[in-house]
Amino acid sequence: MKHPFEFGGVISAAHFINRKSELDLLEKNFISGQNTILISPRRWGKSSLVNRAAVIVAERHKSFRIIKLDLLAIRTEGEFLEAYLSATLKALGRTIEKSLKLLREVASILVPKLTFSAGPDAQMKVGVDWKQAVQNKSEILELPQRLAEKYKLQVVVAIDEFQGIAELVDVNNFDAVLRTIWQHHQNVCYCLYGSKRHMMLALFTSYSAPFYHFGDTHVLEKISREHWVGYIVDRFERFNKQISNEVASWLASAAEDHSHYVQQVAQIAYGLSNVDCTQETAETAFNQLIYQLEPFFSEQVSSLSRTQLGFLAAVLNGEVAFSSSRVLKKYNLGTSANASKLKVVMQEKEIIQLTRSGEFEFVDPLFKAWYSRR
Ligand SMILES: Nc1ncnc2c1ncn2[C@@H]1O[C@H](COP(=O)(O)OP(=O)(O)OP(=O)(O)O)[C@@H](O)[C@H]1O
Ligand SMILES: [Mg+2]
Known part of the structure; x- marks a missing residue:
């Protein structure tokens, strides 16, 4: 190992x-x-x-x-x-x-x-x-x-x-x-x-x-936070470094418990830590991961139309009534028929998905973090 x-x-x-x-x-x-x-x-x-x-x-x-x-x-x-x-x-x-x-x-x-x-x-x-x-x-x-x-x-x-x-x-x-x-x-x-x-x-x-x-x-559900925290703390220890439950939990939450990203961001944080992984180190690790992924995300965004980008902004802001005239106007989504089409297309592109409770969310949590910073 x-x-x-x-x-x-x-x-x-x-x-x-x-x-x-x-x-x-x-x-x-x-x-x-x-x-x-x-x-x-x-x-x-x-x-x-x-x-x-x-x-x-x-x-x-x-x-x-x-x-x-x-x-x-x-x-x-x-x-x-x-x-x-x-x-x-x-x-x-x-x-x-x-x-x-x-x-x-x-x-x-x-x-x-x-x-x-x-x-x-x-x-x-x-x-x-x-x-x-x-x-x-x-x-x-x-x-x-x-x-x-x-x-x-x-x-x-x-x-x-x-x-x-x-x-x-x-x-x-x-x-x-x-x-x-x-x-x-x-x-x-x-x-x-x-x-x-x-x-x-x-x-x-x-x-x-x-x-x-x-x-x-x-x-499939995500692996839950408590399991990630236990795992991250244990892996740091086995490799002679330390991380507190709180900082490990922050890493998992920043990656939204997404299996691949939790592993990846924890690996970066481990590499950046002298012995102890501080909150600051964890945040630097998360920023590094976003930086690494930036070229992929930029490319993804460059293939989207203006209304599609507007739709993403609406999802990001937690909007739910996509066909209301307020949302249509604020995010430049066009007609309500257009908004319905956007929902279908953006799911087909695997950029957003419906949660169990029927709301839209970003499929990729790092893409979401990157997009929200723009
Ligand atoms: N049970 C697990 N315990 C720890 N880490 C896991 C677990 N499952 C997945 N991972 C992490 O998530 C990564 C992706 O896992 P895997 O390739 O099985 O996902 P997948 O859903 O099949 O992905 P893809 O859509 O790319 O086929 C693994 O490389 C690993 O880092
Ligand atoms: Mg697979």
């Missing part, structure tokens, strides 16, 4: 804090074969949570296999199917010989090339050409169920950034194809998670969508 804090990817077990109720829920759903849908804004810790749950379940229940894939870089149906086949074989076959044997036993897919790279990030790569993968679509999608049945296993298919399924460039209604096949699976359950809230909600909660009522749907 070289750094006191960790950010920029799936968190390691040693740094993973809390999420106890979420881990219990996932374990329970995996064991009972319940499909789960998980939504949260970026960098709150979805991937870390599902990964941790997968490790725990695999350790405790020997008949479990978790097939994991991420749709972030996947653009076409063929790429999806190739990744699906690779992930399935990696989780269930584990070695090339065993994978080829499995394929011969339960499917008639011809795989000309299988490569396996060793090491902690072991990759199983399947060399099927995409046309061929598309021709064998249903065989590939049925594979987890067939293998689970034959080998008496319970299988979880966990797909990260699942909203990408609606954006494959060369195929329409692929979600309907998946739903049709998946809903018959008795020994496989699906854990589908993603960060684009409006797209995820459209896939799973709109009445006409194929995935309507597909599973147990949850919007």
Whole structure:
């Protein structure tokens, strides 16, 4: 452990804090074969949570296999199917010989090339050409169920950034194809998670969508302040420096308990501290973080129209009645129809989101802090 804090990817077990109720829920759903849908804004810790749950379940229940894939870089149906086949074989076959044997036993897919790279990030790569993968679509999608049945296993298919399924460039209604096949699976359950809230909600909660009522749907909460405070104080101590509960709490609150930002700002504060992290050091750390992020935020703002910027200012000032003539005039939002459109567009851009209590808030707390200083 070289750094006191960790950010920029799936968190390691040693740094993973809390999420106890979420881990219990996932374990329970995996064991009972319940499909789960998980939504949260970026960098709150979805991937870390599902990964941790997968490790725990695999350790405790020997008949479990978790097939994991991420749709972030996947653009076409063929790429999806190739990744699906690779992930399935990696989780269930584990070695090339065993994978080829499995394929011969339960499917008639011809795989000309299988490569396996060793090491902690072991990759199983399947060399099927995409046309061929598309021709064998249903065989590939049925594979987890067939293998689970034959080998008496319970299988979880966990797909990260699942909203990408609606954006494959060369195929329409692929979600309907998946739903049709998946809903018959008795020994496989699906854990589908993603960060684009409006797209995820459209896939799973709109009445006409194929995935309507597909599973147990949850919007992830933030990790609470008390857990962050305990964690920050402990990490400073382990690395021979100190921070008080109050200053640690100030850091977490400045980052609005946003998982990635709390870790990042705490890392900067640790670096700036001689031995003791004072309130002043914490504030300098927060300013440094905003300074680091400034180029990204400037770019984001430069792509927004005047009315969109007006809308952001209104959200920042805590306005709620966006269609009232006072707000329309004060922030130059145009007509009330325009204000309604702005709400939709700004959510689609993932800049603002609705809270549980029905108000708008900035998705990115550092963007909010930066914008409010302008
Ligand atoms: N349980 C946790 N304990 C401590 N830190 C966490 C935890 N979960 C997430 N984090 C912090 O948040 C960062 C982002 O986590 P993760 O990548 O899992 O989020 P995500 O929601 O999948 O993000 P993305 O939208 O980028 O895919 C991690 O790198 C880590 O710094
Ligand atoms: Mg993720």
